[in-house]
Amino acid sequence: MQKNFLSNESFPLFLQGLAASGDLHGPVLTDDGVMAFRPICSPADIQLDCIRTLIPPKKYFFPPKEAILTYSPVKGYQLTKAAGKKVILFGLHPCDLAGIAYLDRVFLESQPDPLFVKRRKAVTLIGLSCEPDEYCFCGTMGTAEPQNFDIFMHRTEAGFYLSAGSSRGKKIIRRLSVLLEAREPPSPVPCECKIEETILQAATRGETFSESRLWEDFAGRCLSCGACSLCCPTCYCFDVQERGRLDGETAERLREWDNCLFKSHGEVAGGHNFRKTREERFRYRFQHKYLGFGPMRGIVSCVGCGRCRDVCPVKIDLMELFREKANIL
Amino acid sequence: MKKPTMAIAGLTACSGCQLTLLNCEAELPEVAGCFDLIFFPMGISGGDECASVDVAIVEGAVSTPDDLETLLHLRSRSRFLVAFGTCALWGGVAAMKNHESRTELTKIVYHDVAGEVLTFNPEPFHFFVTVDFAIPGCPPEKDELLALLSSLLRGSFPVFPIYPVCTECRNRENRCLLVEDNELCLGPLIQAGCGARCPAAGIVCEGCRGPVAEANVASEMELLMQKGFPREEIISRMRRFCPEWNYEQRH
Numbered sequence: 200m201q202k203n204f205l206s207n208e209s210f211p212l213f214l215q216g217l218a219a220s221g222d223l224h225g226p227v228l229t230d231d232g233v234m235a236f237r238p239i240c241s242p243a244d245i246q247l248d249c250i251r252t253l254i255p256p257k258k259y260f261f262p263p264k265e266a267i268l269t270y271s272p273v274k275g276y277q278l279t280k281a282a283g284k285k286v287i288l289f290g291l292h293p294c295d296l297a298g299i300a301y302l303d304r305v306f307l308e309s310q311p312d313p314l315f316v317k318r319r320k321a322v323t324l325i326g327l328s329c330e331p332d333e334y335c336f337c338g339t340m341g342t343a344e345p346q347n348f349d350i351f352m353h354r355t356e357a358g359f360y361l362s363a364g365s366s367r368g369k370k371i372i373r374r375l376s377v378l379l380e381a382r383e384p385p386s387p388v389p390c391e392c393k394i395e396e397t398i399l400q401a402a403t404r405g406e407t408f409s410e411s412r413l414w415e416d417f418a419g420r421c422l423s424c425g426a427c428s429l430c431c432p433t434c435y436c437f438d439v440q441e442r443g444r445l446d447g448e449t450a451e452r453l454r455e456w457d458n459c460l461f462k463s464h465g466e467v468a469g470g471h472n473f474r475k476t477r478e479e480r481f482r483y484r485f486q487h488k489y490l491g492f493g494p495m496r497g498i499v500s501c502v503g504c505g506r507c508r509d510v511c512p513v514k515i516d517l518m519e520l521f522r523e524k525a526n527i528l
Numbered sequence: 529m530k531k532p533t534m535a536i537a538g539l540t541a542c543s544g545c546q547l548t549l550l551n552c553e554a555e556l557p558e559v560a561g562c563f564d565l566i567f568f569p570m571g572i573s574g575g576d577e578c579a580s581v582d583v584a585i586v587e588g589a590v591s592t593p594d595d596l597e598t599l600l601h602l603r604s605r606s607r608f609l610v611a612f613g614t615c616a617l618w619g620g621v622a623a624m625k626n627h628e629s630r631t632e633l634t635k636i637v638y639h640d641v642a643g644e645v646l647t648f649n650p651e652p653f654h655f656f657v658t659v660d661f662a663i664p665g666c667p668p669e670k671d672e673l674l675a676l677l678s679s680l681l682r683g684s685f686p687v688f689p690i691y692p693v694c695t696e697c698r699n700r701e702n703r704c705l706l707v708e709d710n711e712l713c714l715g716p717l718i719q720a721g722c723g724a725r726c727p728a729a730g731i732v733c734e735g736c737r738g739p740v741a742e743a744n745v746a747s748e749m750e751l752l753m754q755k756g757f758p759r760e761e762i763i764s765r766m767r768r769f770c771p772e773w774n775y776e777q778r779h
């Protein structure tokens with residue numbers, strides 16, 4: 200039998216071993232008490248019980264704001280080059296792994312984004328099992344079953360059961376096998392989620408809840424603060440801006456995270472706006488998250504991480520739409 | 529190519545905005561190389577008061593007959609008028625008591641000579657003239673000023689954020705003082721661009737950059753009142769940098 204079990208005692212050594220393959224990052228509490236993916240300075244800093252970070256791991260592949268192109272008369276147009284520094288990203292829950300899998304489809308498939316490609320290749324994904332809280336509903340999106348990892352670590356009281364999901368993961372496990380022993384993994388406990396069927400059925404029939412009164416309620420309360428999509432592991436909308444420099448000759452093109460609830464999201468030249476009201480923007484947000492469009496039509500992009508419901512200052516929750524329709528509260 | 533001409537001036541204000549410009553130390557030679565600065569009383573003596581200019585960058589609120597005259601004069605001799613800073617754009621700190629009686633306030637400060645004081649309620653430029661561009665902030669951000677100057681040189685529009693301070697705050701992974709600590713943070717109502725400077729230092733956003741487009745004022749008020757803040761306190765905080773809000777506005 201393969202060596203697959205890592206005891207709690209060997210865990211710090213395992214982390215040290217991981218750090219030999221790249222800079223080790225994972226969930227830590229910042230000085231002001233925010234759960235965030237950051238570089239790990241000491242194994243004791245890792246928050247193994249982290250439920251969710253504020254900003255999802257997408258920031259490693261697709262930062263909030265960056266220059267993607269520069270122009271100068273001497274060098275002409277130049278695409279930004281990502282550093283592609285090797286990172287070992289530890290502590291990814293199944294929902295975050297699923298979120299990365301979704302972004303992979305967006306940024307790696309038909310028209311690969313060079314910056315995303317470079318950074319994505321440089322990051323090794325180490326998954327970690329978790330306990331859902333009242334905001335999670337990942338069972339719903341079929342993400343409770345981990346996918347898209349290099350290594351997944353199933354945590355139990357005595358230690359972790361490891362499985363490799365890629366050749367890179369296998370290599371690391373092989374390299375660190377002195378720290379492991381062979382044990383029969385416990386049978387997985389199915390993750391139950393009451394709203395699962397409801398969401399999947401609604402998505403399949405292309406439900407838009409067009410008659411619901413909730414849209415008006417959401418639009419009236421929403422502060423357009425942006426948190427729901429900044430914190431969403433699968434929101435990838437960005438705005439592109441051209442910034443000419445003072446010298447009148449050089450310029451850069453920036454891209455920055457956007458949110459479909461902002462006034463400017465549907466605004467085009469001449470001030471025309473495809474979604475003038477916040478209510479229209481909410482309907483659009485729902486349709487993108489649950490019905491998808493373009494090449495991603497029919498793919499539910501919500502992975503049930505619960506971040507948007509947790510961070511919204513006015514507690515807006517799209518789940519209410521499903522609950523209202525199904526009369527479940 | 530002839531360099532565009534520029535005037536920089538101030539009305540009733542603290543001169544902090546003009547200082548922002550002088551603080552662009554690294555870029556000043558470049559700015560001076562791109563623009564012909566023909567009027568800048570705070571920085572250069574003996575400028576031409578009457579020549580027409582391509583750009584007038586003006587700080588401060590309109591609060592005296594002299595202010596109004598200067599503003600009208602600058603408007604009529606400039607191609608682009610830039611309201612520089614929160615006072616010029618919204619009224620700013622000097623306007624926080626605009627809802628109280630001017631006569632009473634003047635008496636408290638000037639006692640016997642109050643009758644001779646000719647000032648009126650500090651008001652933003654757009655109450656009197658057409659404003660072409662605005663840079664918010666108390667004081668404004670250096671980067672936004674440079675972005676505006678670069679755009680003017682090119683004849684394009686500067687791109688400024690159309691979202692609230694919260695967006696920058698979340699992106700920086702700050703602790704949300706409103707949600708986590710129930711503090712009176714105005715971030716959701718305020719124009720971004722400062723990089724959420726205050727919450728990043730653990731201090732609530734006081735709103736020094738003024739209202740963001742489509743601010744949901746009514747919802748923020750409801751939220752703060754649910755958290756136990758009296759309506760009067762919220763309003764007095766909101767008035768610190770911008771005297772006139774529509775408290776019922778949702779969109």
Ligand code: SF4
Nearest residue numbers: 431501502504505507
């Ligand atoms: S929509 Fe909300 S629950 Fe779904 S993945 Fe995004 S943040 Fe998580």
Ligand code: SF4
Nearest residue numbers: 421422424425427511
């Ligand atoms: S987090 Fe809530 S208040 Fe903020 S934009 Fe999203 S729905 Fe609106």
Ligand code: SF4
Nearest residue numbers: 694697704705713715
């Ligand atoms: S601390 Fe203030 S500015 Fe930052 S997210 Fe919270 S409400 Fe917005």
Ligand code: SF4
Nearest residue numbers: 722726733734735736
């Ligand atoms: S956080 Fe608020 S008060 Fe502080 S600089 Fe920004 S806009 Fe001004």
